[in-house]
Amino acid sequence: MSNRIERANSQIQKALQEILQFHMNDPRITPFVGVSDVKVAPDFRYCKVKIALTDGDYSKADEVMSVLKKSEGYIKNQLAQMLDMPHIPKLDMVFDKNMQNAIRVEEILKGLNIPTEEESDAGAEE
Secondary structure: OOHHHHHHHHHHHHHHHHHHHHHOOOOOOOOOEEEEEEEEOOOOOEEEEEEEEOOOOHHHHHHHHHHHHHOHHHHHHHHHHHOOOOOOOEEEEEEOOHHHHHHHHHHHHHHOOOOOHHHHHHHHHO
8 A cells, every 4th residue: 555545544544533522513424433543545536435433332323424424524524624635525324343342252252161271280199
C-alpha cells in the first residue's frame, strides 16, 4: 500500500473518531463507539470504515449502525471541514465483529476446565 493511502487512512480514522466522540449529538452514539479500521480505495472515492463497540454491549450494534448510516451526510460534511482532501470518499460503515469474537473466545476459554502445569505435573508424579 502506498504511503499516500496509509496517510489518508490514518487521517480519516482520527477525524472520524473525533467526529463520533465530540460532534455527534445523538445519545445513541456513546463514547464506547470507536473506529477500528479504515481502508480508503486507491482512487479515494470509497472508504470502508469498521465500527467497534468497545463497551462489550453488542445488543445495540444494529441501532448504532443504522444511526451512523443515516448520519453519513453529516459525517462527510464534518470530514470535509477537518481534512484537506480534494474528494471526500463515500463511507461504507460496517460493524467490526473481531472484538466481539475475541471477547467470546476469551469467555469460552475461561469456562474450560484446563489443569495448570503444576496440577498436571503433580498428577504425572503419582
